[in-house]
Every structure is written in structure tokens, then in C-alpha cells.
Amino acid sequence: MDLISTVDNMSKEMYLRLKCAVETGKWPEGTKVEQAQRESAMHLVMAYQARVLKSDEIMTIGADGNIVNKSKRELKTQFSDQNKQENNDKHQHNNIARFTQL
Numbered sequence: 001m002d003l004i005s006t007v008d009n010m011s012k013e014m015y016l017r018l019k020c021a022v023e024t025g026k027w028p029e030g031t032k033v034e035q036a037q038r039e040s041a042m043h044l045v046m047a048y049q050a051r052v053l054k055s056d057e058i059m060t061i062g063a064d065g066n067i068v069n070k071s072k073r074e075l076k077t078q079f080s081d082q083n084k085q086e087n088n089d090k091h092q093h094n095n096i097a098r099f100t101q102l
Contacts, residue, residue, distance in 0.1 A: 007047045015048045 018041040020026075021033045033041070049061040055068065062068045070078070 003043065003047055004051070007044060007051050010044070010048055010052075015045065015052075018048075019045050 017028055020028050021041045022038060022045050025033050025038065027033060046061045049055055050063060050065050053060070054063040056062065057068060060068050
């Protein structure tokens with residue numbers, strides 16, 4: 001089976017296991033990952049990010065196959081927008097009944 005067909009048939013759970021192995025050097029259950037396994041897992045993770053996730057998150061592989069990099073300005077804007085959205089969500093969900101002291 002080639003890399004592309006493997007990635008096309010890979011589940012999200014398998015991707016997360018492989019990503020954990022690449023990042024930590026251990027499988028999720030704690031077993032050490034051999035160097036050859038880690039290299040193979042890295043290839044699969046990168047291909048999955050490019051082909052399936054098509055993420056624009058920094059330091060992932062984009063749909064074009066290149067590492068996603070962002071300038072400091074782009075990151076500040078992204079995080080500022082996320083904080084504004086989170087604050088709006090908090091205010092909308094802050095419907096706690098308030099009682100005055102009797």
C-alpha cells in the first residue's frame with residue numbers, strides 16, 4: 001500500500017496516535033517508539049495534515065504540501081480575533097440568575 005492510499009484510508013484516531021508518537025517519542029500507552037517507526041509516523045502525519053486536514057494552523061503542513069508559517073502580525077491578529085470571539089461567547093452564556101440579598 002502506498003503513502004497516499006494509506007493516508008486516504010486513515011482514521012482520525014490513527015492520525016492522533018501517530019501524531020502523539022512523533023511528538024513525544026512514545027505511543028499513547030507509553031511504549032517507546034523506535035526511530036524507524038517515528039520517521040514513518042512523521043511521514044504519515046505530514047501527509048495526513050496536507051491531504052485531509054488542510055489546516056492553516058502554524059507549523060502544520062498545508063494543503064499545498066508546505067509548512068504553514070505566519071508572521072508575528074498574522075499571529076497577533078489571529079489570537080486577538082480568537083480572544084474576542086471567546087469573550088463574546090462567555091458573555092452570551094453568562095445567563096446566571098442573580099438574586100439580591102433579602
